[in-house]
Amino acid sequence: xxxxxxxxxxxxxxxxxxEQTLLLDLLRDTLGLTGTKYGCGEGQCGACTVLVAGKPVKxxxxxxxxxxxxxxxxxxxxxxxxxxxxxQDAFLSHAAFQCGFCTPGMIMAVKALLTETASPSTEQxxxxxxxxxxxxGTHPRIVEAVKTAAKKIRAANSAEEGNRRA
Amino acid sequence: xPKRPFHPxxxxxxxxAKTAYRQRTEFEPGALEPERFELFEAPRYEFGIGPAxxxxxxxxxxxxxxxxxxxxxxxxxxxxxVSSPGEEISARYLFEExxxxxxxxxxxxxxxxxxxxxxxxxxxxxxxxVSQVSLVMGDTSRVPDDGGTWxxxxxxxxxxxxxxxxxxxxxxxxxxxAQAWGxxxxxxxxxxxxxxxPQNRRMPLFEAAKLAKESAPPPPAERKPVPPGxxxxxxxxxxxxxxxxxxxxxxxxxxxxxxxxxxxxxxxxGPHYKAxxxxxxxxxxxxxxxxxxxxGDFLGVVAPDALTARAAAQSLGVVWDASTLVxxxxxxxxxxxxxxxxxxxxxxxxxxxxxxxxxxxxxxAAPRKLATAYTTAYVAHVPLETSSAVAVWEGDNLTVYYGCxxxxxxxxxxxxxxxxxxxxxxxxxxxxxxxxxxxxxxxVAVEAARLAREAGKPVKxxxxxxDEFQANYFRPxxxxxxxxxxxxxxxxxxFDFHNxxxxxxxxxxxxxxxxxxxxxxxxxxxxxxxxxxxxxxxxNTFARELHMEEWAVGxxxxxxxxxxxxxxxxxxxxxxxxxxxxxxxxxxxGRPGVAQGMACTIEKDARLxxxxxxxxxxxxxxxLRALMVFDPGAVLNPDNLRNQxxxxxxxxxxxxxxxxxxxxxxxxxxxRLSQYRLPRFSDVPExxxxxxxxxxxxxxxxxxxxNTVVAPAIAAAIRRATGIWVRDLPLLPxxxxxLDARRAPRGQRPPAR
Numbered sequence: 001x002x003x004x005x006x007x008x009x010x011x012x013x014x015x016x017x018x019e020q021t022l023l024l025d026l027l028r029d030t031l032g033l034t035g036t037k038y039g040c041g042e043g044q045c046g047a048c049t050v051l052v053a054g055k056p057v058k059x060x061x062x063x064x065x066x067x068x069x070x071x072x073x074x075x076x077x078x079x080x081x082x083x084x085x086x087x088q089d090a091f092l093s094h095a096a097f098q099c100g101f102c103t104p105g106m107i108m109a110v111k112a113l114l115t116e117t118a119s120p121s122t123e124q125x126x127x128x129x130x131x132x133x134x135x136x137g138t139h140p141r142i143v144e145a146v147k148t149a150a151k152k153i154r155a156a157n158s159a160e161e162g163n164r165r166a
Numbered sequence: 167x168p169k170r171p172f173h174p175x176x177x178x179x180x181x182x183a184k185t186a187y188r189q190r191t192e193f194e195p196g197a198l199e200p201e202r203f204e205l206f207e208a209p210r211y212e213f214g215i216g217p218a219x220x221x222x223x224x225x226x227x228x229x230x231x232x233x234x235x236x237x238x239x240x241x242x243x244x245x246x247x248v249s250s251p252g253e254e255i256s257a258r259y260l261f262e263e264x265x266x267x268x269x270x271x272x273x274x275x276x277x278x279x280x281x282x283x284x285x286x287x288x289x290x291x292x293x294x295x296v297s298q299v300s301l302v303m304g305d306t307s308r309v310p311d312d313g314g315t316w317x318x319x320x321x322x323x324x325x326x327x328x329x330x331x332x333x334x335x336x337x338x339x340x341x342x343x344a345q346a347w348g349x350x351x352x353x354x355x356x357x358x359x360x361x362x363x364p365q366n367r368r369m370p371l372f373e374a375a376k377l378a379k380e381s382a383p384p385p386p387a388e389r390k391p392v393p394p395g396x397x398x399x400x401x402x403x404x405x406x407x408x409x410x411x412x413x414x415x416x417x418x419x420x421x422x423x424x425x426x427x428x429x430x431x432x433x434x435x436g437p438h439y440k441a442x443x444x445x446x447x448x449x450x451x452x453x454x455x456x457x458x459x460x461x462g463d464f465l466g467v468v469a470p471d472a473l474t475a476r477a478a479a480q481s482l483g484v485v486w487d488a489s490t491l492v493x494x495x496x497x498x499x500x501x502x503x504x505x506x507x508x509x510x511x512x513x514x515x516x517x518x519x520x521x522x523x524x525x526x527x528x529x530x531a532a533p534r535k536l537a538t539a540y541t542t543a544y545v546a547h548v549p550l551e552t553s554s555a556v557a558v559w560e561g562d563n564l565t566v567y568y569g570c571x572x573x574x575x576x577x578x579x580x581x582x583x584x585x586x587x588x589x590x591x592x593x594x595x596x597x598x599x600x601x602x603x604x605x606x607x608x609x610v611a612v613e614a615a616r617l618a619r620e621a622g623k624p625v626k627x628x629x630x631x632x633d634e635f636q637a638n639y640f641r642p643x644x645x646x647x648x649x650x651x652x653x654x655x656x657x658x659x660x661f662d663f664h665n666x667x668x669x670x671x672x673x674x675x676x677x678x679x680x681x682x683x684x685x686x687x688x689x690x691x692x693x694x695x696x697x698x699x700x701x702x703x704x705x706n707t708f709a710r711e712l713h714m715e716e717w718a719v720g721x722x723x724x725x726x727x728x729x730x731x732x733x734x735x736x737x738x739x740x741x742x743x744x745x746x747x748x749x750x751x752x753x754x755x756g757r758p759g760v761a762q763g764m765a766c767t768i769e770k771d772a773r774l775x776x777x778x779x780x781x782x783x784x785x786x787x788x789x790l791r792a793l794m795v796f797d798p799g800a801v802l803n804p805d806n807l808r809n810q811x812x813x814x815x816x817x818x819x820x821x822x823x824x825x826x827x828x829x830x831x832x833x834x835x836x837x838r839l840s841q842y843r844l845p846r847f848s849d850v851p852e853x854x855x856x857x858x859x860x861x862x863x864x865x866x867x868x869x870x871x872x873n874t875v876v877a878p879a880i881a882a883a884i885r886r887a888t889g890i891w892v893r894d895l896p897l898l899p900x901x902x903x904x905l906d907a908r909r910a911p912r913g914q915r916p917p918a919r
Contacts, residue, residue: 035415130847
């Protein structure tokens with residue numbers, strides 16, 4: 001079996017696996033990163049969303065070989081042991097979940113969105129998350145959480161900017 | 167006397183599902199009754215593995231600490247609609263020296279907040295912070311059988327049980343401390359995780375629990391739960407106790423579990439919905455690492471990894487003998503042909519027949535009449551986490567980790583399927599990626615166990631989305647026929663209501679009709695069907711409320727005014743009035759195609775009034791805003807309740823507007839998410855929730871009731887916007903068909919139903 005050099009959450013490792021092995025199976029079954037979920041297997045629900053080179057990717061439609069050499073980021077890498085990422089913090093403070101199964105995929109998609117667009121409108125948020133299914137119906141809370149997170153990140157960035165200038 | 171036009175045949179019911187579920191729930195006096203348990207299919211497989219000899223110790227060591235089991239007979243429940251949870255309440259609490267308290271409950275967490283709510287109840291009664299309480303949920307070897315997590319019973323039954331048992335334990339602690347200190351128990355109270363007495367005396371609960379083991383049970387007057395007026399934890403918006411874990415992706419759902427040496431399973435179901443295996447080819451070409459498990463009509467594979475398992479399952483060549491399904495277009499006819507008469511069962515939680523006066527003749531005698539029929543399609547639960555289980559055999563002892571709603575029923579099903587004693591089976595319910603009634607069965611657990619039996623190692627089986635559609639059950643389709651007669655003033659005098667196939671929940675009416683006949687006719691179903699959030703109450707409320715709307719429109723009367731003159735219940739009246747005010751009922755925006763609709767009900771003891779405003783344009787409908795006024799009695803956790811109600815409203819949009827299972831001769835046509843439309847962000851209106859909190863009234867469950875009023879309010883608004891009555895769920899395809907029929911040249915129009 002071929003060996004691929006994968007960089008997952010900042011750690012490079014060589015993984016020997018079949019060419020068709022899905023990134024989703026690799027993350028979950030081989031590496032034990034089970035925060036990335038299977039929901040449909042056809043890119044319809046967004047539960048398996050991870051970031052590859054910063055872009056949201058459906059891990060159920062991506063093979064391990066396709067991401068070789070590129071940085072892959074999953075929900076497990078977002079928080080430091082001391083501190084939640086602002087997006088996680090916002091999801092938590094709005095209780096923007098019920099069963100929590102869609103949450104990791106949503107959060108990863110939001111991370112990509114907020115990197116591109118610092119203050120997304122409601123429409124932009126909904127459009128970006130249209131490919132994500134929440135069966136429990138927490139959509140309005142998710143939109144509010146994204147807005148709160150955007151605000152926090154903007155505040156943190158401008159504080160940093162201020163510090164740099166000072 | 168006119169011949170009864172709704173007369174169903176008296177043929178025996180071909181479905182005849184006698185099941186383990188049925189036995190457990192129907193024949194045990196006082197046992198919990200899951201909603202429409204009789205809809206469960208008979209167990210799919212039977213795999214006897216012969217007599218088993220070993221019995222497992224039922225109770226596993228609880229670790230360090232004092233384990234207190236509180237068990238006492240239950241007096242009759244106050245609420246008339248909720249049956250008692252058995253002859254006695256039992257509960258287990260573990261008190262540790264660190265001050266932490268663990269409660270053991272048979273309930274599970276499906277995302278609806280039961281873990282948080284029960285944690286609140288324990289914290290409230292033991293006077294400790296929520297952070298000091300944890301729960302062990304749904305592990306059949308460690309928890310009491312509290313019944314499945316279904317039918318919105320956690321709030322009205324389990325919370326009171328926890329409060330009562332904890333209050334009992336609290337009284338024991340006070341008595342024990344009083345005895346140890348030689349003072350009266352009346353001088354003592356619980357505070358900060360300890361019994362507190364005069365002169366700053368303190369006895370931690372752990373110490374008190376040690377002494378309490380010897381104490382005599384306190385008299386009933388001393389073991390009352392904390393009165394609602396004094397609640398400090400209940401009634402508060404305590405955030406989800408596992409929230410931090412959820413946002414970091416840390417919870418281990420059944421599909422995430424990994425055990426040493428674990429293998430991966432995959433099922434082979436073929437392209438047909440119901441089929442028998444004729445021949446299997448290609449097993450010899452599979453890699454040596456793959457085990458094929460073929461037992462009757464069970465066919466699955468086990469492999470070292472998921473990819474190999476799926477590939478092996480797909481590569482097997484199977485010749486199927488497929489059954490032909492009743493045509494979708496003939497479904498209504500099929501229900502009528504196979505239907506049986508409603509039968510009243512004494513003490514049933516959802517009686518299949520409710521009668522008052524002579525509605526049948528009252529209808530024919532009435533000067534004003536209305537007869538309409540409504541249908542609802544089969545819909546799928548689509549829990550985002552597909553059914554998943556990990557099975558482990560040790561000899562003839564079986565442990566199954568399963569994200570499920572009813573661990574004890576699954577335990578029983580496994581014992582029956584493999585013909586082993588229940589004591590040999592342990593089901594550990596993990597938190598699960600939602601259920602909505604779809605995880606009450608145990609199919610995935612049985613299949614995982616069968617694969618593991620053959621493989622001789624732990625096996626994980628996670629249903630593919632296709633498995634979930636193909637093998638799991640759906641919410642039943644329904645035909646509902648309604649006839650009613652009114653006096654010259656438009657006051658309804660007789661109401662004749664017949665549900666075919668989908669069930670009896672939601673049959674009771676919130677209206678003061680002097681005569682009614684409310685019946686549920688079981689019928690034969692071509693597709694597998696079972697429980698679903700609020701189940702038949704969705705079809706029944708849709709039919710009843712839209713029928714009320716048809717009366718109001720026919721009488722040129724306001725929807726609310728017409729209802730109010732048929733309602734006696736003061737709480738429901740208040741909910742409607744508050745909603746009308748807050749929503750701006752009747753204050754149209756004036757925009758073309760924009761209209762409002764409303765519906766109301768009393769469901770599972772809660773009062774609901776729902777209002778919606780939408781925009782109809784061509785064959786599409788865009789929901790703009792919605793308001794749910796909800797009166798459950800006491801509100802135990804306002805924020806969680808709002809989350810539940812909003813979520814349920816949003817989920818209900820799917821089956822109201824577009825969700826439906828479709829099929830052809832032998833195959834489902836909806837087997838993937840790309841073939842089955844679900845509510846997404848763009849479908850979601852602004853949803854407001856108005857809670858009416860009545861602390862003095864026992865809390866009603868809220869996880870299902872909001873599901874019932876969404877579709878009829880939308881249909882009412884569509885009628886106002888378009889002039890078209892759409893009487894079939896989902897509404898959008900039916901609206902499109904009605905519009906097409908309008909445009910069709912005369913003579914080609916299909917006959918109106």
